[in-house]
Amino acid sequence: MTQTALETRFAPAERSTTEELRRQHGIIVSQQIPALLDAIPIIVMVLNGNRQVVFGNRMFLQVVGASEVLEMIGKRPGEAFDCIHSDLTPGGCGTTEFCVECGAVGSVLKGIRGEWNVMECNINRRRETAGLESMDLQVCSAPIEVAGERFVVFSITDVSHEKRRRILERIFFHDILNTLGGIKGLMEFFTQEAPAPLREDAELVHGAVSSLAEEIISQKQLLAAESNELEINVIELNSTEILEILQRTFRNAEEAKGKNLEVDLSAVSLEFRSDYTLLKRVLGNMVKNALEATKPEGLVTLGATAADDVLCFQVHNAGFIPRNIQLHLFDRSFSTKGAGRGLGTYSIKLLTERYLGGEVGFETSREQGTTFFVRLPVKGPK
Numbered sequence: 444m445t446q447t448a449l450e451t452r453f454a455p456a457e458r459s460t461t462e463e464l465r466r467q468h469g470i471i472v473s474q475q476i477p478a479l480l481d482a483i484p485i486i487v488m489v490l491n492g493n494r495q496v497v498f499g500n501r502m503f504l505q506v507v508g509a510s511e512v513l514e515m516i517g518k519r520p521g522e523a524f525d526c527i528h529s530d531l532t533p534g535g536c537g538t539t540e541f542c543v544e545c546g547a548v549g550s551v552l553k554g555i556r557g558e559w560n561v562m563e564c565n566i567n568r569r570r571e572t573a574g575l576e577s578m579d580l581q582v583c584s585a586p587i588e589v590a591g592e593r594f595v596v597f598s599i600t601d602v603s604h605e606k607r608r609r610i611l612e613r614i615f616f617h618d619i620l621n622t623l624g625g626i627k628g629l630m631e632f633f634t635q636e637a638p639a640p641l642r643e644d645a646e647l648v649h650g651a652v653s654s655l656a657e658e659i660i661s662q663k664q665l666l667a668a669e670s671n672e673l674e675i676n677v678i679e680l681n682s683t684e685i686l687e688i689l690q691r692t693f694r695n696a697e698e699a700k701g702k703n704l705e706v707d708l709s710a711v712s713l714e715f716r717s718d719y720t721l722l723k724r725v726l727g728n729m730v731k732n733a734l735e736a737t738k739p740e741g742l743v744t745l746g747a748t749a750a751d752d753v754l755c756f757q758v759h760n761a762g763f764i765p766r767n768i769q770l771h772l773f774d775r776s777f778s779t780k781g782a783g784r785g786l787g788t789y790s791i792k793l794l795t796e797r798y799l800g801g802e803v804g805f806e807t808s809r810e811q812g813t814t815f816f817v818r819l820p821v822k823g824p825k
Contacts, residue, residue: 449534455493456535458517485599487500487502494520495517521535521536521566525569526566527575545566559584559585565580579602579607623655623659676718679716680717681713683710686706686756698731698734702737705745710748713749718799721799732815742760744759752822753820753821754818759812762812803817
């Protein structure tokens, strides 16, 4: 039973009567649902068919500042959170023109129709102590049936900090790469125009700036990859050319001092499709890791083989990886190089398997040394 129909600009405005809400609250409380929801460390509400709260867990009560569930019974999510739009119309939360764009209302309506869903929304709350508070939320609606009656379990996760962090990261990378681009351009000019006695120093500074820019771009790509925001550009490539580029790039690198870096003469020359920038990043990390693990005067070999429309790049060195390190090699923060390291092998796996459509692995033994490999589809990622 519902009260008299009210005007709405979006979702139905009708509400359940006090008696109906108490009855529905009793249904939920009579089950084991409250104990289960109280154990969940995120905001969870149980809503009825009119989008009204009939139960809220402990985290919900803490966030809305209520001491017991009965204080919130009958409210809609926006009203419980004191959304600035929730009292603009007699119908309340979900009935204003602003609610048309609200992911929370849209999610609950889908839940009422029997659709499990996850959506995002932004809510502006009134706060007595802090004024207006803007929150970025991820909401989920899951239809459930209790005692033959349909309800919606509506959960909320505050992702405001994550959203703001991403915005700040984008600003940071944009600004610092622009600044480095200007410095790099000046150093390129200076290396060409500098007097002979200063040219070598100018080239060293230019190389350092270029390396710094590469590291920043690498970190930017990794963050974008982890958040599924990385875009790829698939072009025609040649396996031999890639190996030669890697050899030229790392032959004079800091990690290669006193060591040898060679391309296997039997490496296959094959045309294939992939993203050049990401592939160079992946293989470059493999080469750096191999050089760091190689003793002075040691050899790192770059190779490539092909079979059944699959191209396999290999990087080999004479070192052996102990079993306890093998078990954690591709973990995000694991490293044998000290604090703050550990993203190299993790990024190899992430970029290859999520974006290049390939496979990463390694083989290691005391007799044969260690070979890291990347297998890629010749026709490119799907």
